[in-house]
Amino acid sequence: MSALLEVEELQVTFGGRTAAVRGASFRVEKGETHCLVGESGCGKSVTALAVMSLLARGGHRSAKRMSFAGTDLTSLSDREMARLRGNRMAMIFQEPMTSLNPAFTIGSQMAEVLTRHKGGSRAAALDRAAELMGRVGITAPGMRLGQFPHQLSGGLRQRVMIAMALMCDPELLIADEPTTALDVTVQAQILRLLANLKREFGLSILLITHDLGIVARVADHVSVMYAGEVVERATTAELFRAPQHPYTRGLLSCVPVPGRVQRDKPLGSIPGVVPAIGAGFAGCAFRSRCAHADETCTRAIPRRPAGDAHDYLCRLAPDWAELQPA
Amino acid sequence: MTAAIEVENLRCEFRVHTGLMSAEKRVIAVDDVTFSVPAGSVLGIVGESGCGKSTLARMILGLLKPTAGTVLVDGKRLFDLDRKARARLIQPVFQDPFASLNPRRRIKDIVALPLEAQGTFTRGEIDRRVAGILERVGLSAAMGERMPSQLSGGQRQRAAIARALVLEPRIVICDEPTSALDVSVQAQILNLLADLRRDLGLTYLFISHNLAVVEHVASEVAVMYLGRIVERNETDALFREPGHPYTKALLESVLTPEPGRGVPDIGLGDVMPDPANIPPGCRFNPRCRIAVERCRHEAPTRMVRPPQGMVECHLA
Numbered sequence A: 001m002s003a004l005l006e007v008e009e010l011q012v013t014f015g016g017r018t019a020a021v022r023g024a025s026f027r028v029e030k031g032e033t034h035c036l037v038g039e040s041g042c043g044k045s046v047t048a049l050a051v052m053s054l055l056a057r058g059g060h061r062s063a064k065r066m067s068f069a070g071t072d073l074t075s076l077s078d079r080e081m082a083r084l085r086g087n088r089m090a091m092i093f094q095e096p097m098t099s100l101n102p103a104f105t106i107g108s109q110m111a112e113v114l115t116r117h118k119g120g121s122r123a124a125a126l127d128r129a130a131e132l133m134g135r136v137g138i139t140a141p142g143m144r145l146g147q148f149p150h151q152l153s154g155g156l157r158q159r160v161m162i163a164m165a166l167m168c169d170p171e172l173l174i175a176d177e178p179t180t181a182l183d184v185t186v187q188a189q190i191l192r193l194l195a196n197l198k199r200e201f202g203l204s205i206l207l208i209t210h211d212l213g214i215v216a217r218v219a220d221h222v223s224v225m226y227a228g229e230v231v232e233r234a235t236t237a238e239l240f241r242a243p244q245h246p247y248t249r250g251l252l253s254c255v256p257v258p259g260r261v262q263r264d265k266p267l268g269s270i271p272g273v274v275p276a277i278g279a280g281f282a283g284c285a286f287r288s289r290c291a292h293a294d295e296t297c298t299r300a301i302p303r304r305p306a307g308d309a310h311d312y313l314c315r316l317a318p319d320w321a322e323l324q325p326a
Numbered sequence B: 001m002t003a004a005i006e007v008e009n010l011r012c013e014f015r016v017h018t019g020l021m022s023a024e025k026r027v028i029a030v031d032d033v034t035f036s037v038p039a040g041s042v043l044g045i046v047g048e049s050g051c052g053k054s055t056l057a058r059m060i061l062g063l064l065k066p067t068a069g070t071v072l073v074d075g076k077r078l079f080d081l082d083r084k085a086r087a088r089l090i091q092p093v094f095q096d097p098f099a100s101l102n103p104r105r106r107i108k109d110i111v112a113l114p115l116e117a118q119g120t121f122t123r124g125e126i127d128r129r130v131a132g133i134l135e136r137v138g139l140s141a142a143m144g145e146r147m148p149s150q151l152s153g154g155q156r157q158r159a160a161i162a163r164a165l166v167l168e169p170r171i172v173i174c175d176e177p178t179s180a181l182d183v184s185v186q187a188q189i190l191n192l193l194a195d196l197r198r199d200l201g202l203t204y205l206f207i208s209h210n211l212a213v214v215e216h217v218a219s220e221v222a223v224m225y226l227g228r229i230v231e232r233n234e235t236d237a238l239f240r241e242p243g244h245p246y247t248k249a250l251l252e253s254v255l256t257p258e259p260g261r262g263v264p265d266i267g268l269g270d271v272m273p274d275p276a277n278i279p280p281g282c283r284f285n286p287r288c289r290i291a292v293e294r295c296r297h298e299a300p301t302r303m304v305r306p307p308q309g310m311v312e313c314h315l316a
């Protein structure tokens, strides 16, 4: 089966200096939810923006392959890309205020998306907007459509973004932390809505999230990023059952669960910080924080298979922890 | 001892115009909220999206005038203080870091601003303090040279936290301060906040949708629904024995990292509350699983809940 979105060896640099993404590869199959997780600053949003051709000024991308529904994204003109964006592939941005225009009402911004791509009347577009707002749990859509972004709460803005991304019935939805401003009950409603769209219309979702509870419950596949690289890929069940990369293991061990947190102890974290990655950096970027690092970790690291659709980037052989208990 | 924060019968209404034909509506964002936060403690605030948490925070910070009620910070009304004293007393970490960081200044200048505004620190001291706090929130010196738009979402959030802490204010109002951070970096930040509280006796108001985080950091938790605090108690008691059906629903909706279990439907219905149209009786009744006839016309009064709390529910 061919993937809906295929990204191979994506590189993104800013101003020639900062290497934000360093050879990331992953594929999103049709009708599946693929989660991107990883440490803050590891390149998740930049990866998403590179796919959408929305990198900030100074950003430069290159890839061995980057295709959407069989179309080579790297060969598209700006015009052709603009026709896809918001239409067949839509994105929910991490911070709603970066993409909502403060000077226009919610209604006019939502209607504009539909009329630009699909034509039709403004009235019909507003009806569609109101319907979608209802589906993302916004009451009194009529009132909300007439409001400006600053008059909405953080969670309302986030739901407006979600509704806006769904205006044109996209095939691929890239959602960057779409539920961080929502309480858990609304979050559950949104996640169920996305699951329905996936089931009914074969919507594919690239979901960026820090919430490993969400990953466990909705993802089919997961890619774990660290310092611009995908360091582990697996099906969701595999990743939680048998994580291989030391970073993945560290991350999973830090998840606090309500009712089970120890209040008198500090929260668990992975000691250390991501190193600055300059030009000519080689070897494993996790080595300054890894308990298993040795001198071979400064050289090129092999990608190791660890079963079906599961691989990771580390010198250690699969199931190393069982062989050498820490 | 005076409380760090004391709010009494606080209320906030917004008037909203909704197009040409329709009448003006009144959104009651915060409705008769009363609580106090003892110095050195942490009040966690959780609640549905749009229930008035950020509005409450803005009123406490003196950024929004309450429609009614009073706010005392360290026993004083904020507008009786000059800006410098106010800045040393209370600092915010806003929900949307992008909107709250000046896009045209470098991160290290943004973080230095509260120190510069005091006019009492030398250049060397400012540089030293800024470098120190950036390091503690996990941002390198190179990050400090960048503009806000050149950072990731979580890096911006950490810059906003650094700005709030650099003056070592007595009280910090944190509105979703770690929502953009992975669990490991989030733990580093929360442990930093805990250290500062222990070492300097800081007080936090901590708004978050992440219940595990609230359980860890808060001494007391208030649960908001449609502008009101519907339950409040010591953290352990609230998590162990939630009294209000909405609190129970929140705790049941948490997604634990267990693959294959899907997203539960806990039967709250898909009809979300509307602050411009608050239902009569108990405001939670249209979604409450155990509502009885009485709930539809009689609003529950505040009832004591041991050890230290309150709850607004006829059946709790």
Ligand SMILES: Nc1ncnc2c1ncn2[C@@H]1O[C@H](COP(=O)(O)OP(=O)(O)OP(=O)(O)O)[C@@H](O)[C@H]1O
Pocket: A014, A018, A019, A020, A038, A039, A040, A041, A042, A043, A044, A045, A046, A047, A056, A057, A058, A059, A094, B149, B150, B151, B152, B153, B154, B155, B180, B181, B182
């Ligand atoms: N416009 C830019 N100029 C320079 N560097 C940038 C720019 N945008 C992002 N970066 C850097 O690229 C790296 C990856 O950023 P990205 O936003 O993709 O992180 P992320 O994984 O989404 O993190 P978070 O979880 O904190 O949102 C970061 O270190 C960031 O500082």
Ligand SMILES: Nc1ncnc2c1ncn2[C@@H]1O[C@H](COP(=O)(O)OP(=O)(O)OP(=O)(O)O)[C@@H](O)[C@H]1O
Pocket: A150, A151, A152, A153, A154, A155, A156, A181, A182, A183, B014, B015, B016, B027, B028, B029, B048, B049, B050, B051, B052, B053, B054, B055, B056, B095, B275
């Ligand atoms: N300036 C304003 N004008 C009109 N209505 C407003 C304004 N600011 C907030 N509101 C309304 O007040 C209500 C409460 O908003 P608030 O931002 O306090 O919610 P919140 O609890 O912080 O929600 P979230 O968790 O989604 O951030 C919302 O219905 C919001 O639309």
Ligand code: SF4
Pocket: A245, A246, A247, A284, A285, A286, A287, A288, A290, A291, A292, A293, A294, A297, A301, A313, A314, A315, A316
């Ligand atoms: S390659 Fe080496 S440093 Fe990197 S994760 Fe594996 S053992 Fe640790």
Ligand code: SF4
Pocket: B244, B245, B246, B282, B283, B284, B285, B288, B289, B290, B291, B292, B295, B300, B312, B313, B314, B315, B316
């Ligand atoms: S008062 Fe009635 S409707 Fe309100 S929470 Fe209690 S049981 Fe439910």
Ligand SMILES: [Mg+2]
Pocket: A044, A045, A046, A094, A176, B152, B153, B154
């Ligand atoms: Mg991001």
Ligand SMILES: [Mg+2]
Pocket: A153, A154, A155, B053, B054, B055, B095, B175
């Ligand atoms: Mg808010």
